[in-house]
């Protein structure tokens with residue numbers, strides 16, 4: 001036990017010693033400090049740290065009551081006892097009231113030890129109590145703070161259901177917002193059903209003495225419910241009786257709402273039409289942790305079979321896909337990406353997967369932990385795109401490249417050739433007389449023929465070459481390795497002999513030929529259009545030289561080709577646009593000087609080029625077959641005009657109409673003639689058809705039938721350009737010809753060239769012997785007329801009498817009923 005530190009305020013040292021003696025005698029161990037001034041007291045209180053103060057009441061330099069105050073102020077709990085001479089009852093009471101713990105008279109020091117012990121004990125008690133109070137205050141403060149900051153509700157109720165304690169959070173569950181509800185019950189605060197439920201659970205807790213966890217809905221001010229999870233527990237009193245219900249409650253609403261939102265999203269993923277997969281990349285083999293129904297549907301893999309697996313199984317070993325690198329790089333760099341992959345279903349079938357992957361960040365540390373993949377089956381779309389692309393680049397009829405693809409390939413060939421200083425060839429192939437097959441056997445057969453020809457051409461060329469069908473019967477070849485004419489020559493020979501091989505169409509043996517033109521890069525052009533146009537020009541030149549031939553491009557073909565091309569183009573529309581008209585040249589009876597007939601000669605009134613003579617477009621129309629409809633129009637118009645003149649009362653004349661070779665072969669000529677006569681009402685004897693020697697002699701057997709048919713109708717026939725060919729007059733006997741027409745080239749020189757004169761005489765004589773009439777064309781002078789008349793040529797036609805004139809002029813001429821000099 002440490003020595004009692006005694007501070008003694010005493011001016012008399014002997015008194016002080018007596019006091020110490022008395023206390024030691026009573027068993028106290030003492031450490032004593034004696035002071036007798038105020039200053040010394042302050043110093044001692046500060047440095048000596050006394051356990052007890054004894055003080056004389058009245059001292060010469062100090063006052064006991066003052067000393068008491070000083071000690072009290074410095075240390076309120078320090079035990080203070082007056083030890084003094086007699087001070088009277090009142091003073092003693094006064095001192096005790098002022099805080100002294102006891103009063104001992106110096107004359108009765110025996111009482112001092114007991115007084116000291118009592119003071120020390122009381123002081124110790126007081127200090128203990130103060131400490132306890134302090135601790136209580138502190139713990140109460142801690143409890144308050146804790147309760148105030150608790151993110152929920154804490155409360156206590158008594159057995160009657162009255163709130164004994166609530167934290168401020170209680171306001172959250174109550175509609176009132178009331179904070180102090182001590183003494184109230186739930187029924188005073190909440191709707192009855194809610195209060196009833198709370199009471200029920202309280203009773204359960206009190207009766208079972210168990211912890212009960214319950215979820216309770218509380219109505220919210222804005223409508224709807226807030227859900228609280230309430231944990232209730234019994235609180236026992238000292239006797240172990242469950243007197244109170246304690247409760248802590250937490251608002252579940254945000255969690256429930258978050259769960260609902262999550263559920264919604266999960267459901268959205270589940271029912272999404274797009275297959276969706278989720279991969280965990282925190283694990284080494286990046287397993288699938290979720291897939292939706294659309295994934296199962298597309299791939300055929302059930303969910304349970306693929307979860308935990310790496311998505312690699314979708315590639316089924318087809319791992320050499322460059323697009324896979326895109327996915328790998330994106331995952332390495334933790335970013336999104338899109339790639340098109342070849343994936344395989346469970347049944348092994350292929351589908352094209354346009355896969356979009358996006359990283360998912362963990363909100364806690366921002367790291368990418370998962371990837372979400374959205375799949376898109378683009379197999380059909382791709383197929384459709386390919387189909388479109390194919391249609392855009394390939395000819396549907398033959399399966400060959402079309403103009404588009406050809407242009408692209410030629411463009412590439414030009415770039416390649418320019419880079420490596422190479423040459424290549426463009427060949428233009430046109431099937432000879434294709435129109436005849438098409439018209440004769442029908443379009444189906446024509447299409448089949450084009451397919452066969454395309455195939456034959458294809459078989460002749462190399463793998464690096466392209467064969468394209470431009471339109472109709474035109475094929476263009478890009479021969480990328482043909483850099484010399486000799487190579488081209490060999491190829492052309494091969495193509496022409498391949499195409500010319502007999503083939504069978506609709507059960508008929510057929511042989512077709514083709515004309516080929518060629519242009520070489522860079523010599524004949526450095527641009528696609530020029531090369532193709534020049535090859536085409538060469539093809540036309542080849543055609544002009546006879547079928548089944550070929551030509552290399554030569555500079556001068558160009559202008560000719562272009563003009564021809566544009567004219568051909570216009571010719572297609574000329575008939576629809578009514579750009580044709582007929583002029584008439586009168587034919588004169590050379591003995592009577594009267595008009596007996598007129599020849600219909602076609603003119604084309606071109607919108608920009610003006611009046612075009614027939615020799616400039618008839619051969620073209622012959623070639624492309626337009627001559628047939630044009631010829632039909634001429635026939636009808638000539639008949640109509642002639643009938644009109646007759647109706648107007650003019651002297652009836654014959655109208656002569658030129659036929660072309662193609663019309664003769666067309667097979668519908670007889671029908672056309674009959675219709676023209678019928679529809680116009682012209683008598684057959686007033687129509688004459690002119691055929692040329694060459695037309696008849698080319699295929700005499702075929703022509704004979706149609707000429708007999710026409711002649712049988714009563715229509716007259718004349719043989720035009722007679723003398724220019726090599727017809728044998730003997731052969732002519734077989735034909736139902738009425739009239740021979742001496743070509744103007746003989747007439748022109750009949751008066752100057754004895755040979756021509758002799759020929760004319762012989763022709764006239766022979767004709768007469770065959771009972772044929774004779775008409776001479778190109779009668780330009782009176783001498784011509786006289787010569788012809790002298791040799792019994794019945795009729796003449798030429799500038800001497802009239803040039804070909806429009807219909808109106810012809811009508812006027814007939815109306816004037818001219819008499820030409822004979």
Ligand SMILES: Nc1nc2c(ncn2[C@@H]2O[C@@H]3COP(=O)(O)O[C@H]4[C@@H](O)[C@H](n5cnc6c(=O)[nH]c(N)nc65)O[C@@H]4COP(=O)(O)O[C@H]3[C@H]2O)c(=O)[nH]1
Nearest residue numbers: 601602613614615634658659660778779780797798799804
């Ligand atoms: N130098 C000279 N020429 C004369 C004289 N008298 C007439 N001519 C011309 O000689 C041509 C006679 O017609 P063509 O031999 O049947 O030769 C015709 C005929 O083969 C053809 N043609 C004209 N119209 C038609 C037609 O409707 N259908 C067919 N298929 N061919 C036609 O075009 C050819 C040329 O017709 P056009 O230019 O009208 O030329 C006409 C006519 O204008 C003359 O005294 N001196």
